[in-house]
Amino acid sequence: MxxxxxxxxILDGTRNMEPLTGRAVLTDxxxxxxxxxxxxxxxxxxxxxxGGSYLLPGLINLHVHLATSGKPPKSSKKxxxxxxxxxxxTSGKLIQFGVKKVxxxxxxxELMSGVTTIRTVGGILDFDARLRDEINEGKxxxxxxxxxxxxxxxxxxxxxxxxxxxxxxxxxxAADVRKIAMTNPxxxxxxxxxxxxxxxxxxxxxxxxxxxxxxxxxCEEAHRLGYRVAAHVEGTEGxxxxxxxxxxxxxxxxxTNDEIIRLFKEHGAVHVCTLSPFIPYALFDISESHCVPxxxxxxxxxxxxxxxxxxxxxxxxxxxxxGSDVGCPFIVHYNFWxxxxxxxxYVGVSNRDTLYMATLNNAKILGAERxxxxxxxxxxxxxxxxxxxxxxxxxxxxxxxxVVFRGKQYRHPGFRKMDEIDVLLDKYM
Numbered sequence: 001m002x003x004x005x006x007x008x009x010i011l012d013g014t015r016n017m018e019p020l021t022g023r024a025v026l027t028d029x030x031x032x033x034x035x036x037x038x039x040x041x042x043x044x045x046x047x048x049x050x051g052g053s054y055l056l057p058g059l060i061n062l063h064v065h066l067a068t069s070g071k072p073p074k075s076s077k078k079x080x081x082x083x084x085x086x087x088x089x090t091s092g093k094l095i096q097f098g099v100k101k102v103x104x105x106x107x108x109x110e111l112m113s114g115v116t117t118i119r120t121v122g123g124i125l126d127f128d129a130r131l132r133d134e135i136n137e138g139k140x141x142x143x144x145x146x147x148x149x150x151x152x153x154x155x156x157x158x159x160x161x162x163x164x165x166x167x168x169x170x171x172x173x174a175a176d177v178r179k180i181a182m183t184n185p186x187x188x189x190x191x192x193x194x195x196x197x198x199x200x201x202x203x204x205x206x207x208x209x210x211x212x213x214x215x216x217x218x219c220e221e222a223h224r225l226g227y228r229v230a231a232h233v234e235g236t237e238g239x240x241x242x243x244x245x246x247x248x249x250x251x252x253x254x255x256t257n258d259e260i261i262r263l264f265k266e267h268g269a270v271h272v273c274t275l276s277p278f279i280p281y282a283l284f285d286i287s288e289s290h291c292v293p294x295x296x297x298x299x300x301x302x303x304x305x306x307x308x309x310x311x312x313x314x315x316x317x318x319x320x321x322x323g324s325d326v327g328c329p330f331i332v333h334y335n336f337w338x339x340x341x342x343x344x345x346y347v348g349v350s351n352r353d354t355l356y357m358a359t360l361n362n363a364k365i366l367g368a369e370r371x372x373x374x375x376x377x378x379x380x381x382x383x384x385x386x387x388x389x390x391x392x393x394x395x396x397x398x399x400x401x402x403v404v405f406r407g408k409q410y411r412h413p414g415f416r417k418m419d420e421i422d423v424l425l426d427k428y429m
Contacts, residue, residue: 058116063323
């Protein structure tokens, strides 16, 4: 079908976007054919009257874990054992079949919430790649996916034994990268430091776990095979080790210094800011977050480091992307709009620039800017429709009235929400 999206206000996703009226977006199948004056629309196009709503590019989330729902623990004394959970979820073909069905629902939820592209950074076996391929083949409903499959960690490291390996040496890490490459990923993910969730000592989150020689071996092997490397980093020492040894994107971040900024620039690295996972630890009452006692202070330390890293990178023209760390406690598969809201509030970036960062800017970080990220002639028809102006308030993105992905329309998209989580998160906005 050929469609003409008319009577809307276009926000095209480019850095200096301004509301554009009186124009029609023409699509032919999966592609944006042109953007023309509304009086130029011919009868070959089926008109989609947007009724004065806002039409903008689909959002792009650079940090997603499909393996979990975001449902928080019920008690600080009953923290999940991810290794045992992983063993259960991969214990047989029938169970794996059920797990995949759950993940299929998660990718659909991502798309229906207005996220048309995701990058997964640690998952169960090769499920993410299989989902990506089935979406591309038209067998499943979900967003465009760039996947890492299983991540690389070390014994006792972040998520080792579940969504990450436990590589005991540099040689093992390189071998594990080769094994992961056989599962057809799009990137490689390393777990270089610990995090808030696995730090039992108050005041010391994000401790370095992966030795420099292991980071170097994994990065060199990944680059040799043609993959970029993303790394979980929540401490300054880990940040230095990651940048010195070849990591391409720093996930989360930490406090910086002159040496760190030099390394970012020297290696052309990118910071992917993720504020959503730290909000519950840093701001919630512990009776609400159900985190371990050390989690409150540690969450605040990491949150402050992520904010400082993002601000300093922006001040020094270092690329910054946005991801929400979907799957962490309280971070569900339909709330990416909150990450934009937090970024605007805590990093102090305008709504316009934040929206740009979550669309075309994130596409550039993925190397997908010729495919998606903005409403421009020749790109994929990946668009969303909202009633209110997100340049006034990014909360307008909370309610999406239409999703268009690769030209296919999803009107009045719906998904199951976790109302208790939303009410609690709203309390701290």
